Amino acid sequence: MRATILHAPGDIRVETWADPVIERPTDAIVRVVAGCVCGSDLWPYRGANAVPEPRTIGHEAIGVVEAVGGDVGRVRVGDFVIVPFDHCCGRCVHCLAGQTQGCVELAMTASGQAELTRVTNADATCFVLDEAPDAARHAAVLALSDVLPTGYHAAVSAGVEPGMTAVVVGDGAVGLCGVLSARRLGAERIIALSRNPERQRIATVFGATDLVPERGDDAVEAVRELTGGVGADAVLECVGTEESMVTAFRVARPGATVGFVGVPHGAAIPWPVAFRGNIGLRGGMAPVTRYLPELVPAVLAGDLDASAVFDLELPLEQAPEAYAAMDERRAVKVLLRP
């Protein structure tokens, strides 16, 4: 197959690579209809994670089932499926408690930016659609494989409830989906921290009522003013760095929760703020499988549409340009078509 291969930080190429195969009888192979680049893919691209050897990359995909293992029953060849980035067995104590990201057999989509990808525990993992969506809806559906449920997880973890004031730290695709999710959960006021005009525009379309372009101390001060000195009822931390986490805690009102979903990279808790303010922290890897039964119908009905985060679409062969565009913040999120 043709696949995006990360050779080393900054060195990403589209090459011919071995097709993934059924390794266990519960596996399925999916022919990717659309994949995309995630903000977390930029970490190894930028050298924040080691790349010991060339490997496929990409964990977001929708597509058509090409093959299934002998123990796969519910999912059939030809089905159009959403592939949650975090595969789960659906049977273990953690899956049964809704903690599918803590599955004892947790695995990840490993070649979402390729023609084919392997899905483990396919019956529990694949979300089968009744019919293949029109190409015009691919972006909205693709968002369900990670970025939308992840933004939703930030909002749920932060405890967003109707009437609340929510702050969203991070204006990447996940942060923007956090804005959309906070609105869906009924937040009355949504303050998005963003200084990029295009991202501000999407945030506003998604439901942001206030935009704060400042960072650090100035952002904290701006939120304090916007909230009459009280702080936010709920905070969505969608970056994962120390600065973003500290800002998230500092804009929270006493007793509020920071819902975090950015993969932590140097994140640190401002302990005195957390201690005195009783600011909670909750979140992490999104249990995508838990959320899909709720989110998919809303997306298919057109009530929830995160497709605006895909502001660039490229053929798979141009994956290197997709990475460069996101790395240089010329694009929010790039959809790739094999």
Add this chain to the structure above:
Amino acid sequence: MRATILHAPGDIRVETWADPVIERPTDAIVRVVAGCVCGSDLWPYRGANAVPEPRTIGHEAIGVVEAVGGDVGRVRVGDFVIVPFDHCCGRCVHCLAGQTQGCVELAMTASGQAELTRVTNADATCFVLDEAPDAARHAAVLALSDVLPTGYHAAVSAGVEPGMTAVVVGDGAVGLCGVLSARRLGAERIIALSRNPERQRIATVFGATDLVPERGDDAVEAVRELTGGVGADAVLECVGTEESMVTAFRVARPGATVGFVGVPHGAAIPWPVAFRGNIGLRGGMAPVTRYLPELVPAVLAGDLDASAVFDLELPLEQAPEAYAAMDERRAVKVLLRP
């Protein structure tokens, strides 16, 4: 008055010191009937916090109101009161939301180990008892000024519910009160991490069903075995160091919450564990005032008794010995009588 004075790390003395006075019309002065030494008092005693100049110390006290300011109405001279360590105004947006530890006028008891102590916002802060308790009940009542509500806060923050398995990290007085509180909230199984025979004994009296003397990796493994590989439903972190916090996260099952109340000293989150496991963190300084209406009646009725954490009682003049005994772990918690 006679008061315990911290001069420098390791240098603590009982001396004659200026009486506290009414500084604001909402203040009260309380004649201390019983005070005590808190584990957090050991931090500056051990040199973990700077001691720029000699100062009074001690933030736990019960006593009789000696004087009140002109704006104090509910609390009267002669009342027997519990003095929560964290004073609050009762009127600000945070107090009204139950976040009394986030009060805009937050202040702390500053001379609990002395003959007299000043209470700010006395009407909102002091919990007035209908009658003075017998001396035999002083320890149980004194525990309400901090250590018991703090342990309770750990259990509430960790989300302990009936039937759950809770782990308590830390066998100091707060940790032991965490055990007692987890039982009160209905935990079916309470695993106490303790290697000290006397503390193990108190933990068992307070409701611990299992004792784990190991630390670090071995403690994590022991809890994993005791929970059939699942992990704990709720974890109470009652120390505040990096090791204890990491252990707390590692023994939690996916989706569980670490309720933390130990004043953080070098605490750090094991991010990969928190991220994948969706282990939450909640807690901090206990909103004592929020809990007293629930806890005081239970203590006065004899249904809730944390007095066993006071395993040594000394006259105020022997405060230095109290510190030494706790520092050397010869005593769990020392009650001081002026």
